[in-house]
Amino acid sequence: MNPRKDLLDIQSLTDEEITFVLENAVPFKDLFRRSVKKVPTLKGRTMLTLFYEPSTRTRSSFEVAASRLSADVTHFDVESSSVVKGESVLDTVETLEAMRVDYIVVRHKQAGIPNLIAKNTAASVINAGDGWHAHPTQALLDGFTLREVFKDTRGARCLIVGDIQHSRVARSTSLLLRRLGMNMAYLAPGSLMPREVPQEVAQFGNWTDALEWKPDVVYLLRVQSERLEEPFFPSAAEYHKNYGLTDARVQILRERGIYLMHPGPVNRGVEITDKGMDYERSLINAQVENGIAVRMSVLYWLRPGA
Ligand code: CP
Numbered sequence: 001m002n003p004r005k006d007l008l009d010i011q012s013l014t015d016e017e018i019t020f021v022l023e024n025a026v027p028f029k030d031l032f033r034r035s036v037k038k039v040p041t042l043k044g045r046t047m048l049t050l051f052y053e054p055s056t057r058t059r060s061s062f063e064v065a066a067s068r069l070s071a072d073v074t075h076f077d078v079e080s081s082s083v084v085k086g087e088s089v090l091d092t093v094e095t096l097e098a099m100r101v102d103y104i105v106v107r108h109k110q111a112g113i114p115n116l117i118a119k120n121t122a123a124s125v126i127n128a129g130d131g132w133h134a135h136p137t138q139a140l141l142d143g144f145t146l147r148e149v150f151k152d153t154r155g156a157r158c159l160i161v162g163d164i165q166h167s168r169v170a171r172s173t174s175l176l177l178r179r180l181g182m183n184m185a186y187l188a189p190g191s192l193m194p195r196e197v198p199q200e201v202a203q204f205g206n207w208t209d210a211l212e213w214k215p216d217v218v219y220l221l222r223v224q225s226e227r228l229e230e231p232f233f234p235s236a237a238e239y240h241k242n243y244g245l246t247d248a249r250v251q252i253l254r255e256r257g258i259y260l261m262h263p264g265p266v267n268r269g270v271e272i273t274d275k276g277m278d279y280e281r282s283l284i285n286a287q288v289e290n291g292i293a294v295r296m297s298v299l300y301w302l303r304p305g306a
Contacts, residue, residue: 003303006118006125009134010175018179021297022144028300029293031068041300042071047103048096050076050117051128052083055107057264057288058128058137062105065295074101089113090120097121102304106130124302132166138263139172141294143180145286146217149259154181159210161187161243162221162271165194169263170221174201185213189233189243192223206242207249211256217283218253219261220245220271236270245276259283 001020007013031037047066049059059075066073076096078084083092089108096104097120105126106114111133118125129135143153150156158177164170164186174184178200185202186193187210197203204210223239233239240246245253245260250273253260260282266272277284 001301003301005302005304006114006127007136007298007302008115008118008125008127010136010139010172010179013136015179017301018140018143018176021140021294021301022147024300025140025144025290025293025297028068028296029290032289032293038068038070040070042066042069042102042303045071045102045304046074046100047071047105047299048074048076048099048101048123049128050078050092050096050104050106052078052089052106052108052113053129055128057291058107058135059105061288061291062126062128062137062295065292065299066103068292069296069299071102071299089117093117093120097123103299103302122304124304126298126302129168131168133168133171135168135172135263136176137291137295137298138169139176140298141287141291142173142219142261142263143176144294145261145283145290146177146182147180148286148290149283150216153177155183156181156217157183157185157213157215158217158219159185159187159204159213159215160219160221161210161245163192163223164188164221165192166224167221173219173263185210185215187243189239191233211252214256215258217259217261218245220266220276221263222265222267222271236267240270244270245272247273247275250276250279253279253281257281261287263287 063073103124105128107128108130111131114127114130160170187204262284
């Protein structure tokens with residue numbers, strides 16, 4: 001497999017590249033069971049995280065992944081940098097370019113910023129989420145998690161529930177799971193359903209119809225309040241009643257053996273309850289653990305200068 005320079009979205013990946021990343025994540029995950037969880041693969045390389053938006057999971061997951069591959073890790077602290085004095089993204093990148101880092105992992109609220117940075121740096125750029133557009137490593141870790149559960153994902157059915165319109169996770173994960181042969185459906189209020197949904201993705205407006213579609217996996221999304229300029233539903237309580245995973249709906253999932261996923265962070269009491277968080281077929285913690293293995297595999301694959 002030829003290494004490529006950047007990972008910016010799912011669309012541009014070949015089936016071969018997707019398989020390569022997912023298959024190579026398996027031995028990296030095996031490492032986690034050892035007392036020494038580190039290999040020298042990226043010794044001498046430097047990865048820089050450049051997050052213009054908050055993150056708990058993605059940033060720390062990349063940092064753990066890089067350190068397990070023996071790369072040096074640096075965080076560019078946007079809040080305390082000259083960005084707050086008005087420095088442009090490209091001026092920041094020019095400065096980072098002079099530091100000759102090997103990887104830049106970037107998150108930005110504006111779609112397309114990682115692509116712009118990739119064109120202006122010799123470093124490998126990894127998109128860690130840009131606006132509503134893409135979150136490719138989330139999609140790859142979701143695909144990896146479902147391959148662990150189903151072995152053969154072809155024909156398995158995944159229902160994505162919630163704020164699909166504003167979700168880069170829904171876009172990237174839906175694309176990736178379709179590439180793995182899964183059937184996809186969306187459940188959302190009309191105001192949070194994208195205007196253009198691919199023909200092969202089923203659309204539902206209520207849980208009763210969506211559950212009749214017989215999903216194997218329910219994938220909850222957080223309402224992206226920070227991206228809503230106006231209220232898209234009357235109240236959080238109303239949203240919870242109509243679209244959230246209530247305790248009664250957790251019981252239905254349990255009776256039907258349906259798996260549960262969520263990319264995090266969760267809003268308890270809105271899209272999920274405490275009982276939902278404790279559900280025995282939840283894959284949420286597996287998604288977090290697998291995120292490290294998949295990001296190790298991505299860093300290994302991109303290897304700048306390999
Ligand atoms: N899933 C995800 O992107 O989480 P963070 O926003 O915490 O990185």
